[in-house]
Each structure stands twice: as structure tokens, then as C-alpha cells.
Amino acid sequence: MKWLRLPEPARIGLAVLLASLPGLAGASATGQVQAWVTTSDHRLALAPVGPAELVAGTPEAGGVRIVVEPRQRHQSMVGFGASLTDASAWLIRHRLDEAQRDALLRELFGREDGGLGLGFTRLTIGASDFSRHHYSLDDPPDGRPDPELRHFSLEPNRDDVIPVARAMLAINPQLKIMASPWSAPAWMKDNGSLVQGRLLPQYYDAFSRYLLRYVDAMAAEGVPVFALTVQNEPDFEPGDYPGMRLNAAQRARLVGDHLGPMIEARGGTPLLFDWDHNWDKPEEPLAVLRDPAAGRHIDAVAWHCYGGDPSAQAPVHAAFPDRDVYMTECSGGDWEPLRSGGLALQTRSALIGSVRNGARGVLFWNLALDENNGPHAGGCDTCRGVVTIDSRTGAVTRTDEYYALAHASRFVRPGAYRIESSGRTGGLDNVAFRNDDGSLVLLVSNDAPGEQAFEVVQDGHAFRASLPGRSIGTWVWTPPAHDAD
Structure with a gap:
């Protein structure tokens, strides 16, 4: 899989290139994933970076993975x-x-x-x-x-x-x-x-x-x-x-x-x-x-x-x-x-x-x-x-x-539910939500000094992204209709 590289100071990998996604060659896109990033030095400050593409299929095992499970609901916000x-x-x-x-x-x-x-x-x-x-x-x-x-x-x-x-x-x-x-x-x-x-x-x-x-x-x-x-x-x-x-x-x-x-x-x-x-x-x-x-x-x-x-x-x-x-x-x-x-x-x-x-x-x-x-x-x-x-x-x-x-x-809108997602992995912490309109929100924090690449998997769909060192990011997407329940 290849990574999109933006010029400094806004460099951050977010691209999803379907043909080279492991295990998903030839897969079709099912939606876009919007992303915003802030770095600790505020060079990026709630900056839109992307979008990435949500694709059908699950990547092969390997690397840092965050699994989001919308059907497992916790507290409402x-x-x-x-x-x-x-x-x-x-x-x-x-x-x-x-x-x-x-x-x-x-x-x-x-x-x-x-x-x-x-x-x-x-x-x-x-x-x-x-x-x-x-x-x-x-x-x-x-x-x-x-x-x-x-x-x-x-x-x-x-x-x-x-x-x-x-x-x-x-x-x-x-x-x-x-x-x-x-x-x-x-x-x-x-x-x-x-x-x-x-x-x-x-x-x-x-x-x-x-x-x-x-x-x-x-x-x-x-x-x-x-x-x-x-x-x-x-x-x-x-x-x-x-x-x-x-x-x-x-x-x-x-x-x-x-x-x-x-x-x-x-x-x-x-x-x-x-x-x-x-x-x-x-x-x-x-x-x-x-x-x-x-x-x-x-x-x-x-x-x-x-x-x-x-x-x-x-x-x-x-x-x-x-x-x-x-x-x-x-x-x-x-x-x-x-x-x-x-x-x-x-x-x-x-x-x-x-x-x-x-x-x-x-x-x-x-x-x-x-x-x-x-x-x-x-x-x-x-x-x-x-x-x-x-x-x-x-x-x-x-x-x-x-x-x-x-x-x-x-x-994250009032009334959204926190949903299940993987715990701390690869130096990344995260929490995920589902809004009333069905959109999913993933907040990720990278407290390590270096950039961290990761993949997000949700109900047979996936996208890949990365965060610069000492930064936070939010990813928002709407699952395909058949995954909404």
C-alpha cells in the first residue's frame, strides 16, 4: 500500500490506493472518509487532510489495526x-x-x-x-x-x-x-x-x-x-x-x-x-x-x-x-x-x-x-x-x-453513542462514536514522537491513515446502508 505525502509542514499519510491495498486488489470504494489533524506544535490545527476512501474487504493481518464495531453500543453522550x-x-x-x-x-x-x-x-x-x-x-x-x-x-x-x-x-x-x-x-x-x-x-x-x-x-x-x-x-x-x-x-x-x-x-x-x-x-x-x-x-x-x-x-x-x-x-x-x-x-x-x-x-x-x-x-x-x-x-x-x-x-453530536473499538495499540489511543444520522467518528491520539501508520476496519470495510508524532486526528465516515443497523 502506498501513502500520500503532503509537503511540510502539512505532511501526513492518508491515501488509500485500492490496487495496492493488501488483500483488496481490485476492491471497489464504498465511500469517503474525511479527516482532520492537529499537531502539538499547532503547525496543523484542525486541518482537513484527505479524504481517504472506505473500501470493501478486510486487509491482511499485519501492522497497527483499530477495529470499530458500531453494533456494540456503550453510553450515550x-x-x-x-x-x-x-x-x-x-x-x-x-x-x-x-x-x-x-x-x-x-x-x-x-x-x-x-x-x-x-x-x-x-x-x-x-x-x-x-x-x-x-x-x-x-x-x-x-x-x-x-x-x-x-x-x-x-x-x-x-x-x-x-x-x-x-x-x-x-x-x-x-x-x-x-x-x-x-x-x-x-x-x-x-x-x-x-x-x-x-x-x-x-x-x-x-x-x-x-x-x-x-x-x-x-x-x-x-x-x-x-x-x-x-x-x-x-x-x-x-x-x-x-x-x-x-x-x-x-x-x-x-x-x-x-x-x-x-x-x-x-x-x-x-x-x-x-x-x-x-x-x-x-x-x-x-x-x-x-x-x-x-x-x-x-x-x-x-x-x-x-x-x-x-x-x-x-x-x-x-x-x-x-x-x-x-x-x-x-x-x-x-x-x-x-x-x-x-x-x-x-x-x-x-x-x-x-x-x-x-x-x-x-x-x-x-x-x-x-x-x-x-x-x-x-x-x-x-x-x-x-x-x-x-x-x-x-x-x-x-x-x-x-x-x-x-x-x-x-x-460527535449530543445523543451519539460511544461504540466499541480496539484499545491502545502501537502507541495509539482511540475512542469511537456513532451519531444519530449513522455517521461514525473515530478520535485517535498519537503520543509517540514519530509518525504512526494504521488501518481502520469496520464491518468488512477498511481504510488506512497515519498520524504525525504527538498529534491527534478525527476520522468521520458513513457506513454503507446495509451496515447501518
């Missing part, structure tokens, strides 16, 4: 996206003019003209480290307890988060929004501070009402929240931004005795996700799911990527197969192994790995940060947004996380 943090919303609202803002949001959340069609986002209930100051949504002026929530207010979000979220929804009305608190109001905690401390049991009821008050208040503003977690990273107490330790036993009592019954009385909405933390402690969500009072109220387990491995999702899901799986935070940034692994590593772990282990949705962290990785009040100063907005000019730079999301969200 909700979507891909990133968090609309306070920092992201403020930059989009106040450092872009109207035309720049509209263009960026349409590129991210629309599907026309090659838009990414992002369909999933996360809001913070009160401040996170990526806020310009620390606050909750119930901060009484005298600091005294307010169990009746008389001082609850969305005022801190009215000038940035709410209008930007509305604009996102106007572009993509099917956008799914979840929300997570970084801390309960200070008066609910044992140290009287948004930073560190624990939620006092006497305020479990008030905190549950606080979370649902947020959901209802945002809905009244035209921003529907479909799912909650009760605490971002509940096994961590940051020292310089809002946070709160809330272990499995505490979450079980909060959910089982208070928040869960309140949601049940509302008809089961919003959905409730547990954990919202790293892969390295699967015993934490398992303990809540196994609690007889709390477990029945948990709809899904949410995971972060900063510790452990995405394979941790699978045994938790196997133990509770009727509960969904989501990846709800993974930041890009300037640290190892991301510094050396780059685009291919981020795609392999946070996106391909999480989805192959059951995730219905994938969220990166900040949707947008500025040229100084901010604004932020404490926390991470090396985190990277999906896009970087120059706070002086409004110029937008697209990061590795942008391209990782683009290679999935632009082609």
Missing part, C-alpha cells in the same frame, strides 16, 4: 465543554467588544462555519480560585448566621456569568449546565471562613436549601441548571481560596437526610452528582453510593483528572451500572507531564480515557483565561484556559484544550 468560571465570564464580558464576544461564543458553542458545538459547561456556586475576589451567595453584612437565606443574592454574577451564560444558551439552546460550590457560606462553617474549614452539621439543611435556591434563581434568569454537585474537590482544603472538606460520611448525611429528599420532592431535578474529585480515591464515591439513604439520590459520579487514572471510573460504574459517569474538571497548564506530553497526552487521558471508561460528558476547566493565566484570587497560577484572551486587545489564542475539545465536539 451529553457533550463536551469547559467551565464558565467567574474569570472566564469577566474576560468574555469585559475584555471583548461586542463583535469579538459574539464571534468567540459562536465559534465555541455554535456549529455553523466550523464551530465546535460545545454542549456542556459548569458554573461555580459562589467564588472559586478563578474569581477576582472571594464571596458566597449569602454573605450577611454583619457575618451572622442566616439560616433563612434572607441575604441570598445572585448580584455577584449579574454583570458577567449570567449574561455570558445566556449568550451561550442563545447560540446553543441544548447546552447542558451543571454547577458546583467551592465552599458553603462562611457562617455555615466551623472556622467562619470561606477558606478551609468544614460544614457544620446544624447547617446541612440550610446548605441544601442554599444549593436549590441557586438552581431556582438561575432558572429565573434564563439559565437552567441540570445537575449539581455538593462540593468541588471535597477531599482537599486549599489554603488561599474557597474550599471545604466534606468526606463521604458527611456527604452521605447531607444528601441522604436533607438534599436528596428535597430534590425528590421537586420531582427529581436537578440531577445530583457525587464526588467531583480525582480518580485516585474511588472508595469515596463508592461509600456514598452504598449508603442506603444517600445512594438512591445519586444520579452520577463526577471525576477530576489531577490524580490517579481514568480506569478508576470503570469499577465504580460496574458496581453501580445505573449511575452515570462524567469528567467534570481537567485543566491544561504549565506543569509535567503536560509540559512534555502536550496535546496528545491531554487528549489521551482526559478525553479518550474518561470516555472509554464510561464518561457521558467531558469538561475542561476554565473556558477562557488572560495572558497572565488569570484573573484569579489564590490557587493555580499556571493553569491554562481553553482559549487565551489578551486583556489589552481581545485577541484570542487557541490552546491544546481547545483542539482536544474541537476534535470531539465538532463531530
